[in-house]
Each structure stands twice: as structure tokens, then as C-alpha cells.
Amino acid sequence: MKAILKTLGILLLITLLIGCVSEKNTTTELVIARDVTDSIIAQPKTEEIFNLFGLTENPLKGAIFKFQNLSDVSYNQRSQVKIEPQNKWLSNEMERQGEIKKFKIAIESMLAESPIDSNEKENSSIYLPIARELNQLSQSKSDRRIIVVYSDLMENTPEFSLYRKGDFELLKNQPDSLQKRFEKELLISPLGGIEIYFIYQPKDIKSDERFQIISEFYKKLLESKGAKVTISANLNF
Numbered sequence: 338m339k340a341i342l343k344t345l346g347i348l349l350l351i352t353l354l355i356g357c358v359s360e361k362n363t364t365t366e367l368v369i370a371r372d373v374t375d376s377i378i379a380q381p382k383t384e385e386i387f388n389l390f391g392l393t394e395n396p397l398k399g400a401i402f403k404f405q406n407l408s409d410v411s412y413n414q415r416s417q418v419k420i421e422p423q424n425k426w427l428s429n430e431m432e433r434q435g436e437i438k439k440f441k442i443a444i445e446s447m448l449a450e451s452p453i454d455s456n457e458k459e460n461s462s463i464y465l466p467i468a469r470e471l472n473q474l475s476q477s478k479s480d481r482r483i484i485v486v487y488s489d490l491m492e493n494t495p496e497f498s499l500y501r502k503g504d505f506e507l508l509k510n511q512p513d514s515l516q517k518r519f520e521k522e523l524l525i526s527p528l529g530g531i532e533i534y535f536i537y538q539p540k541d542i543k544s545d546e547r548f549q550i551i552s553e554f555y556k557k558l559l560e561s562k563g564a565k566v567t568i569s570a571n572l573n574f
Contacts, residue, residue: 362395362397362398362399362422362423362424362425363398363399363422363480363481364398364399364400364401364422364479364480364481365389365390365391365398365399365400365401365479365480365481365482365483366400366401366403366474366477366479366481366482366483367386367389367390367400367401367402367403367483367484367485368403368404368405368470368474368483368484368485369381369386369402369403369404369405369448369484369485369487370405370406370407370466370467370470370484370485370486370487370488371404371405371406371407371448371487371488372406372407372461372463372486372487372488372489373406373407373408373458374407374408374409374458374460374461374493375461375489377540378487378488378489378537379487379536379537379538379570379571380448380487381448381485381487381536382448382572383441383444383445383448385571385572385573386402386444386448386485386572387441387444388572389483389485389572390402392437392440396430396433396434396437397422397423397424397425397428397433398422399419399420399421399422399479400419400420400440401417401418401419401479402417402418402419402440402443402444402447403415403416403417403470404416404417404444404447404448405466405470407461407462407463407466407467407486407488408458408461408462409458409459409460409461409462410462411462411465411466411469412466413466416447418440418443418444418447419440420436420437420440459493460493460494460495461488461491461492461493461494462492462494463488463490463491463492464492464519464522464523465522465523467484467486468519468522468523468525469523470484471484471525471526471528471531471533471559471564472523472525472526474528474531475526475527475528475531476526481532482530482531482532483531483532483533483534484531484532484533484534485533485534485536485572486533486534486535486536487536487537488535488536488537489537489539489544489547489548489551490535490537490548490551490552490555491547491551497518499547499551505547508550508551508554509550512554512557515554516554516558525558525559525562526562527562527563528559528562528563528564529562529563529564530563531563531564531565532564532565532567533559533564533565533566533567534566534567534568534569534572535552535555535556535566535567535568535569536569536570536571536572537552537570538570538571552568553568556568
């Protein structure tokens, strides 16, 4: 009987040890897309962005931060920094706090870096870069996936411009036709579980009215793909 109890005790200990070693914290992946075609666009703030990772509450979580500017072209340079999730039984608290500090500094550095050409631009490519980011995020294995877009969402390319009366009327009166037009360029994948935030502070009534229409168009389109969409002037909810 003693031998059996001893064996059971050893097995229980091994099981507990395996559970401790294999314990895994979740990872949050966050993408920031900042429109630099207009100088009045609201700017991302480091503290607001950092808080979305929940590292203050749980410093052992994993975090992936990706950043790109939205410009007059559909392909833009992207930056990334990340820290891996850690197991509480195998981590060093001081070392982990150092990693988190470096991670936050890297975010601040990326957000502070201005594009080489910081002047306002004639054109704005919005749909294609956002659609590409969403399609990549849809393939991510991260536990929480977020994209925050700082933009007035006013597409303005030679092919399609919301500053042209006819194109804006298409958005306003035939949003399904505009969706089909956009998705001929790039179809957006299913987005179940992805959180999307559109951040913009209108400067006047006209820009407010335009943003309400275009943001609702994106909200309807992306929620039909399974995403959770929030429209706001900032991230202070």
C-alpha cells in the first residue's frame, strides 16, 4: 500500500510540474494604421496604445505591435516589435519588467517617427492597405487581435475619390456597389474575433457628416465579416 501511495504521489507531483511548465499566457497583437495625408488627423498616443496590451495587469502576457502609415500609395513601410509570453514559474520579474520597458520605448519611438515626406498629400489610399492588414490579422494565431485606424477614411485616388461628387454619391446611395468595387481590388477575409477601432476627430460639420457616412460604410462592411467595430474620437473609452 505504501508503495502504491508513493507512486501516486510521484505521479501527482509530475502532473503538477508539467502543468506549471506548460502554462501559457495569452498574446495580444495590435496593428496601428496612421493616416499621414492630412495634418489634422488625430495622432496615436503611446500610453493609450500600450494600455491595450494589458501588460500592467499581467506582465507575463505576450505582445506584438505593428505599425504603418497610410499615405498616397497602397504599399507602405511596416515596423514591428514584440515580446514573447512567459510562464510565471520560469520568468524573472526584474528581467521581464526590463523587457516591457524596452517594448514601450520601441512603441513610442515608432509613433514619434515622422514620415520622410510629412507634407499633406493630394491622394490617400485607404481601403487597400487596411484590407491587407486585416487579411494578415485574420491569419494570426494571437489570442486577441486589434487594429486601430487613425484616419478620416476619405479614399482619394485617380481611380476613385470621395472628394468627387459622383463617387461620394455612390458611397451615400449605393454602398453595396462601392463594396463590390473595393472587393474587386482585394477581398477581405472572415474577421471573426478581430477588434477594429476607427479614430477621427472632425474639424467641422462638413467633415463630421462625411466621416459619419464613410465610417458607417466600413462598420457595416467589416461587421458583416465578423469583426467588432468601434468608431470614436479617441481610445479613452
